[in-house]
Amino acid sequence: LAKQQGGNKMQFYSTEMNEQVLYQLELESYLRRALEKDEFHLCYQPLVDLATGEIYGSEALIRWQHPKLGLVSPGEFIPLAEETGLIHDIGKWVLKRACQENKKWQDMGYGHLTISVNVSANQFQQISFIDEVKEALNETGLAPQYLTLELTEGVMLRNISHSIIVMKELQKLGVKVSIDDFGTGYSSLSYLKDLPINTLKIDRTFINNLKVNTSDIAIVKAIITMGHGLSVKVVAEGVETNEQIALLKELECHYAQGYYINKPLKSDDFEKGLRQLKI
Ligand code: C2E
Ligand code: MG
Ligand code: MG
Ligand code: MG
Numbered sequence: 001l002a003k004q005q006g007g008n009k010m011q012f013y014s015t016e017m018n019e020q021v022l023y024q025l026e027l028e029s030y031l032r033r034a035l036e037k038d039e040f041h042l043c044y045q046p047l048v049d050l051a052t053g054e055i056y057g058s059e060a061l062i063r064w065q066h067p068k069l070g071l072v073s074p075g076e077f078i079p080l081a082e083e084t085g086l087i088h089d090i091g092k093w094v095l096k097r098a099c100q101e102n103k104k105w106q107d108m109g110y111g112h113l114t115i116s117v118n119v120s121a122n123q124f125q126q127i128s129f130i131d132e133v134k135e136a137l138n139e140t141g142l143a144p145q146y147l148t149l150e151l152t153e154g155v156m157l158r159n160i161s162h163s164i165i166v167m168k169e170l171q172k173l174g175v176k177v178s179i180d181d182f183g184t185g186y187s188s189l190s191y192l193k194d195l196p197i198n199t200l201k202i203d204r205t206f207i208n209n210l211k212v213n214t215s216d217i218a219i220v221k222a223i224i225t226m227g228h229g230l231s232v233k234v235v236a237e238g239v240e241t242n243e244q245i246a247l248l249k250e251l252e253c254h255y256a257q258g259y260y261i262n263k264p265l266k267s268d269d270f271e272k273g274l275r276q277l278k279i
Contacts, residue, residue: 024080030066031077031086035093040064042097043264046273047116047235047257050249055274057114059150059257060098061264062090082122091123092132099140099147101267106146110274116148116178121155125162130169137175144174148199151177153185156195164195171196178235183223192230199255200227204238207258210247217247224251 034040044058064072081087095117102115123129137144149170156163156179167177178199183206202223206216220236227234236248239258248256265273 027080028084031080034064035089039066040093042094043266044270045257045264046262047255048261050253050256056112057116058270059116060094062094078120082120087120087122088126091120095132095136096139099136099142102146103140103142105271105274114146114148116150118150118180119155121158124151124155124166125159129166133175134173148176148178150180152180167196183219197232199233199235201235201237207236207238207244208240210244221251224253
């Protein structure tokens with residue numbers, strides 16, 4: 001009996017594994033056609049200046065709306081896009097669309113608005129990356145200082161010497177660079193003084209539980225102090241409560257982003273929000 005049960009169990013696991021593999025294959029074949037079928041769109045999450053309470057820009061976040069699968073989160077399909085190389089075309093599309101929409105809002109009278117775009121490892125390593133950035137700016141007419149590229153420590157450190165070259169090129173272009181999810185990587189802090197970085201984005205895991213007298217506040221405070229010392233701007237991501245906003249203001253954090261201020265919004269809703277939002 002035991003043997004029989006064992007046998008069933010094996011079968012159970014392998015069926016489950018097959019389903020997982022099949023799902024991945026299905027996802028991949030859908031992902032291959034998602035661009036041509038126009039299934040992607042960008043949401044924009046406001047970035048707020050804590051000193052004035054005003055929106056100074058937004059982060060573009062990709063969304064994939066598939067007719068059968070529904071809304072697939074980037075956490076699920078970006079890694080797959082990386083594995084399959086599809087990230088190159090998707091990344092190019094994101095960059096162009098984000099610059100285009102930001103330029104449109106600038107032309108509507110919000111000339112100061114900046115746009116932050118996430119860049120993944122394989123996209124950043126691509127030889128043509130700098131040209132793609134230039135192309136997006138040229139074709140949309142967005143001035144380079146309004147574009148920020150968000151790189152995680154993992155992306156930068158995959159090939160540090162190459163990253164330094166690319167980041168210096170970006171700096172020459174006038175494009176800004178932000179380190180995303182800061183504090184979760186395993187890298188040494190010493191690279192901060194050598195790399196041309198404009199912004200540190202404190203990972204939301206430190207912000208989520210931010211309360212007086214916790215170790216998280218000590219870490220957040222240290223990052224903000226370091227930011228001031230290095231003359232880089234500091235953004236807190238994942239702000240969910242008024243208390244967190246108050247603490248971040250007290251610590252003189254420059255910018256904030258999070259559900260408390262706004263969830264990522266569809267383009268039209270972001271546009272409406274521009275006329276209203278002030279925290
Ligand atoms: P990220 O760049 O760190 O983006 C922030 C994520 O935190 C977003 O998830 C956002 O919706 C979420 N978030 C914002 N405020 C809050 C909050 O107050 N509480 C909580 N719990 N979450 C909050 P999203 O949109 O699911 O994106 C996940 C990740 O996928 C992004 O993390 C980024 O690494 C990647 N991603 C998104 N769009 C793109 C893209 O266009 N290209 C690439 N390469 N990666 C992207
Ligand atoms: Mg980001
Ligand atoms: Mg982040
Ligand atoms: Mg993240």
